[in-house]
Amino acid sequence: MNAENYFISTFCSSKTHIGDDGAAIGKWIYSKDLFFENIHFKRKWLTPYQIGYKAMIINISDAVAMNAVPKYALLGAAMPKSMSLHQMDELSRGIRTAASEYGIEIIGGDTIGNSKLDLSVTIISHAANPLLRRGLKRGDIIAYTGEIGKSAKQLRYLMSGGSVHTQSRFVAPKLRQSFIAEARPYLRCGMDISDGLFSDIEKLCRANRMGVRFTKKVPKKIGCSGEEYEMLIAFSPRRLQTLRRIAAQNRTTITPVARAVRGSYTNRCKAHHF
Numbered sequence: 001m002n003a004e005n006y007f008i009s010t011f012c013s014s015k016t017h018i019g020d021d022g023a024a025i026g027k028w029i030y031s032k033d034l035f036f037e038n039i040h041f042k043r044k045w046l047t048p049y050q051i052g053y054k055a056m057i058i059n060i061s062d063a064v065a066m067n068a069v070p071k072y073a074l075l076g077a078a079m080p081k082s083m084s085l086h087q088m089d090e091l092s093r094g095i096r097t098a099a100s101e102y103g104i105e106i107i108g109g110d111t112i113g114n115s116k117l118d119l120s121v122t123i124i125s126h127a128a129n130p131l132l133r134r135g136l137k138r139g140d141i142i143a144y145t146g147e148i149g150k151s152a153k154q155l156r157y158l159m160s161g162g163s164v165h166t167q168s169r170f171v172a173p174k175l176r177q178s179f180i181a182e183a184r185p186y187l188r189c190g191m192d193i194s195d196g197l198f199s200d201i202e203k204l205c206r207a208n209r210m211g212v213r214f215t216k217k218v219p220k221k222i223g224c225s226g227e228e229y230e231m232l233i234a235f236s237p238r239r240l241q242t243l244r245r246i247a248a249q250n251r252t253t254i255t256p257v258a259r260a261v262r263g264s265y266t267n268r269c270k271a272h273h274f
């Protein structure tokens with residue numbers, strides 16, 4: 001077990017709510033993600049507006065991944081004392097733009113001065129029919145939505161001193177809210193792809209105590225690309241055509257990569273955090 005999973009496991013008990021993209025308590029889902037300077041972004045890569053916007057989108061992603069409608073957000077902001085009021089305005093505008101795109105009200109938070117710009121967001125969302133990580137059955141198809149691999153490519157450009165377009169995946173991820181809402185009845189389980197396709201397939205496998213047999217060769221550059229915020233989904237093979245149609249109606253695609261089998265799966269990508 002890696003250090004991240006070890007730490008998380010210390011909070012798990014027999015009746016744990018931990019293990020999904022968010023915790024489902026009744027019809028409400030609670031989720032949190034951190035967006036920290038020098039871990040998730042460099043300040044020279046993104047404008048304050050883009051930092052605020054992306055911090056919200058990566059958080060909303062966990063709600064969308066559970067087929068939940070985000071309603072409220074609590075915002076933790078640690079900001080360098082050197083930030084001007086104009087930069088704060090821009091950071092706030094990015095946060096507010098993403099919040100209003102998804103109908104979210106910011107209901108509170110906390111603000112401190114710090115050496116870095118770090119944001120922590122709690123999203124409270126509502127789910128009538130949540131999509132969980134558990135529910136996988138033997139023989140199910142495991143697939144991802146859209147295209148993956150771009151985020152890591154754009155990160156490489158940025159790391160080597162280049163710049164990326166304002167609409168690029170790394171700057172402004174696109175979520176699959178309408179697809180998931182329509183596809184939910186045909187899905188067995190799902191989650192968003194934040195760590196990378198292979199790493200998140202491993203999380204899905206662990207949640208279900210199962211393994212996978214790959215049916216498509218996925219290059220490491222694509223399979224290990226993090227911060228894609230596409231969806232990883234699993235479904236019965238007889239649902240493939242229906243799901244392809246729903247995907248097309250929602251301007252995306254589905255790429256099957258594996259089948260669920262007995263056993264376990266461990267990915268070989270470099271870990272992001274520990």
Ligand SMILES: Nc1ncnc2c1ncn2[C@@H]1O[C@H](COP(=O)(O)OP(=O)(O)OP(=O)(O)O)[C@@H](O)[C@H]1O
Nearest residue numbers: 008011017018019020021022032033062194195203
């Ligand atoms: N510090 C922590 N304390 C308690 N629970 C945690 C902590 N860190 C993570 N978790 C929980 O562990 C589970 C697995 O987390 P995981 O990182 O896979 O979720 P995620 O938020 O979707 O991932 P990502 O950080 O890549 O977006 C989730 O239910 C999450 O809420």
Ligand SMILES: Cc1ncc(C[n+]2csc(CCOP(=O)(O)O)c2C)c(N)n1
Nearest residue numbers: 034038039040041042194195226227272
């Ligand atoms: C400065 C800098 N260095 C590295 C990366 C790459 N990166 C950081 S965290 C992560 C996985 C998802 O994070 P989380 O587990 O928090 O969802 C990835 C791919 C970056 N974005 N910025």
Ligand SMILES: [Mg+2]
Nearest residue numbers: 021062192194
């Ligand atoms: Mg997630």
